[in-house]
Amino acid sequence: MPSYRKVMEFKTVQAFDEYVKSQNFTIGLAPEIKTDGSAALAQPIEYKGRTIGNRWAILPMEGWDCMDDGTPSEFTKRRWLRFAESGAKLLYGTEAGAVMHSGRSNPQQLLVADHTKEALKHICSEMHRVHRKKFGRDDDLCIGLQLTHSGRYSHPNKADVLESKTAYSHPLLDKKFHNGPQNVVTDEEVGEIV
Numbered sequence: 208m209p210s211y212r213k214v215m216e217f218k219t220v221q222a223f224d225e226y227v228k229s230q231n232f233t234i235g236l237a238p239e240i241k242t243d244g245s246a247a248l249a250q251p252i253e254y255k256g257r258t259i260g261n262r263w264a265i266l267p268m269e270g271w272d273c274m275d276d277g278t279p280s281e282f283t284k285r286r287w288l289r290f291a292e293s294g295a296k297l298l299y300g301t302e303a304g305a306v307m308h309s310g311r312s313n314p315q316q317l318l319v320a321d322h323t324k325e326a327l328k329h330i331c332s333e334m335h336r337v338h339r340k341k342f343g344r345d346d347d348l349c350i351g352l353q354l355t356h357s358g359r360y361s362h363p364n365k366a367d368v369l370e371s372k373t374a375y376s377h378p379l380l381d382k383k384f385h386n387g388p389q390n391v392v393t394d395e396e397v398g399e400i401v
């Protein structure tokens with residue numbers, strides 16, 4: 208495997224450009240970032256009939272700082288509002304929310320459920336409000352919510368107690384996590400997850 212220098216090591220665009228050329232990489236490099244709206248990452252993009260205002264996206268990151276019942280805490284809310292104020296137009300999931308208690312990756316993971324719906328709706332509208340206030344519009348802001356079930360990696364009640372739910376037997380993982388027939392979800396449970 209060849210080893211490459213880290214981007215952080217280059218102090219100037221020119222130094223990076225020279226390295227790119229010396230390695231024969233075909234990477235287009237703009238000498239400066241335009242701030243007049245013509246920069247590549249400032250361009251909007253059409254997706255499923257809607258316009259997403261630019262190419263900046265925030266990937267989902269579980270914060271594990273929700274309340275015991277899965278409701279977002281003040282920390283969760285603060286993080287999401289900061290995402291909304293960042294300028295990125297695609298908040299790609301904010302973070303993974305478990306669809307049911309038994310599928311939580313951690314006891315502090317967000318739950319997407321009837322009892323958390325109002326809190327989620329409220330934060331979502333706050334996110335739109337702060338974004339609109341700072342950037343003048345929010346019709347091109349796209350906020351998703353990532354739904355998950357942690358399956359064999361579930362820790363719903365104690366952070367250090369694994370309570371696996373498995374949907375298929377895996378020759379290596381079943382052994383590693385001591386999974387057996389006792390962990391397999393029933394057809395009824397699969398229906399609930401869906």
Ligand SMILES: Cc1cc2nc3c(=O)[nH]c(=O)nc-3n(C[C@H](O)[C@H](O)[C@H](O)COP(=O)(O)O)c2cc1C
Pocket residue numbers: 266267268269270302303353
């Ligand atoms: C603390 C932490 C939490 C994460 N939580 C999620 C998550 O909830 N859902 C998800 O799809 N990816 C999650 N990821 C993966 C990130 O979204 C991202 O894909 C990954 O960190 C790779 O990007 P990076 O190289 O910039 O770190 C998480 C990553 C970190 C470090």
